[in-house]
Amino acid sequence: MAFEGLAQRLQGTLQKIKGKGKINEADVKEMMREVRFALIEADVNLKVVKEFIKTVSERAVGQDVMKSLTPGQQVVKIVQDELTNLMGGEQNPIQFARKSPTVIMMVGLQGAGKTTTTGKLATVLRKRHNKKPLLVAADIYRPAAIQQLETLGKQLTLPVFSMGTDVSPVEIARKALEEAEKEYHDVVIIDTAGRLHVDEKLMQELKDIRELSKPDEIFLVVDAMTGQDAVNVAKSFDDTIGITGVILTKLDGDTRGGAALSIRSVTQKPIKFVGMGEKMDALEPFHPERMASRILG
Ligand code: GDP
Numbered sequence: 142m143a144f145e146g147l148a149q150r151l152q153g154t155l156q157k158i159k160g161k162g163k164i165n166e167a168d169v170k171e172m173m174r175e176v177r178f179a180l181i182e183a184d185v186n187l188k189v190v191k192e193f194i195k196t197v198s199e200r201a202v203g204q205d206v207m208k209s210l211t212p213g214q215q216v217v218k219i220v221q222d223e224l225t226n227l228m229g230g231e232q233n234p235i236q237f238a239r240k241s242p243t244v245i246m247m248v249g250l251q252g253a254g255k256t257t258t259t260g261k262l263a264t265v266l267r268k269r270h271n272k273k274p275l276l277v278a279a280d281i282y283r284p285a286a287i288q289q290l291e292t293l294g295k296q297l298t299l300p301v302f303s304m305g306t307d308v309s310p311v312e313i314a315r316k317a318l319e320e321a322e323k324e325y326h327d328v329v330i331i332d333t334a335g336r337l338h339v340d341e342k343l344m345q346e347l348k349d350i351r352e353l354s355k356p357d358e359i360f361l362v363v364d365a366m367t368g369q370d371a372v373n374v375a376k377s378f379d380d381t382i383g384i385t386g387v388i389l390t391k392l393d394g395d396t397r398g399g400a401a402l403s404i405r406s407v408t409q410k411p412i413k414f415v416g417m418g419e420k421m422d423a424l425e426p427f428h429p430e431r432m433a434s435r436i437l438g
Contacts, residue, residue: 143365144398144436150179152438155220161213169201169216176220184368184399189227189406197223221433227402228429233386233411235270238357241327242275242318246354248347248382249362250374251335254390254416256286258362259332260293261416261424262388266328267299275326277317278303279310279350280334290332297421300324310334310346314354331356339374344381351382358385360413363400365389371400372407379408390416393423401432 154175158168173194180190197219200206206215237243245262249255259276266272276294278301280286287303294301302317314331321329333350336343351359361384363371371389378384387404392415404412412427 143392143394143396144183144401145395147179147183147398148436148438150182151176151220151436154179155217155437159213159217164207164212164216166202169198172216173198173201180402183397183402186369186372186399186403186407189403192406193223193227217437221437224402224433224436225429227406228427228432229405229411230429232426232428233413234426235266235413236357236385237270237328242321243272243328243358244318244354244356245328245330245358245360246347246350246356247330247332247360247362248378248384249335250339251337253335253362253364254388255335255362256280256289256293256332257419258360258388258390258414258416258424259290259330260297260299261421262360262414263299263328263330264297264421265414265424266330272328273326274299274328274330275317275321275324276301277313277329277331279313279317279331281306281308281310281313282334286332286334293421300326311349311353314350318354329354339377339381344378347382356385359383360386360388361410362388362390363404365392365396365398365400365415366394368397368399369403372403375404375408375410379410384408384410386411386413388412388414388416388424389427393417398436 158172177194200219201216247255247259263274266274278287278290291301304313361378415427417423
């Protein structure tokens with residue numbers, strides 16, 4: 142299960158302080174040492190851990206906590222609040238264009254789950270937002286990627302726009318937008334090429350697609366199982382092309398949680414959805430508060 146180690150450690154630590162009738166700075170310090178260890182073990186970015194510990198410690202040794210009748214419980218509440226803040230606070234919904242179509246660019250490294258997530262997102266848009274999405278196959282380097290999207294389209298009975306592998310992705314995007322207008326699609330989801338690593342040529346191509354299609358959302362799809370690598374990938378995609386949100390996949394696996402807890406703080410970009418399985422209905426809006434509750438039990 143995801144977050145298992147972190148959940149166990151944090152719950153154990155907080156349990157100890159929860160019942161205390163009175164706490165002092167030394168108790169808080171001792172607790173924070175354990176929390177720090179738990180976060181590091183969960184592969185949370187070190188800078189993020191440091192800031193988190195500082196914020197919680199400052200709040201926890203505040204007068205109103207120390208003097209309250211239930212200081213232990215207050216401290217637990219502070220940890221929960223700050224864990225929620227760390228993951229972005231509020232749930233962050235999709236930004237739709239004022240004038241249709243809304244354009245969503247899907248970017249990410251190969252294997253992260255980009256194409257699968259494109260299908261899942263289209264499902265969410267159709268089901269929960271009553272939209273009529275057009276999927277666009279813009280990964281011209283891997284014929285298999287185009288085929289994969291077409292297969293998904295058939296399975297979901299959703300149209301897929303593709304022009305094979307001989308036309309540039311920018312041209313494909315241009316034609317797809319014309320098609321969307323003609324066929325009254327109110328959302329266009331562009332599945333861009335993935336690579337094994339971040340490389341300059343790919344980034345330039347993504348910038349070109351961005352310039353042409355003026356996306357309302359640029360979603361970076363990252364694999365939660367890759368921990369800090371996912372955070373680094375998010376940072377470099379954001380620095381070069383500017384993402385608007387993150388979709389964290391494979392949260393149904395046994396990720397330690399580092400990516401989920403660090404990405405927002407490192408990139409300032411929200412996690413908008415999480416992938417909870419391979420099936421097409423396994424995409425959920427990300428709720429920081431619920432996730433924090435889940436971790437703290
Ligand atoms: P892409 O190269 O980024 O387009 O990746 P794919 O969409 O082809 O996905 C790579 C693999 O990850 C596939 O086997 C997907 O079924 C799997 N996958 C994607 N999202 C999830 C998820 O949320 N949970 C699990 N368990 N597997 C996922």
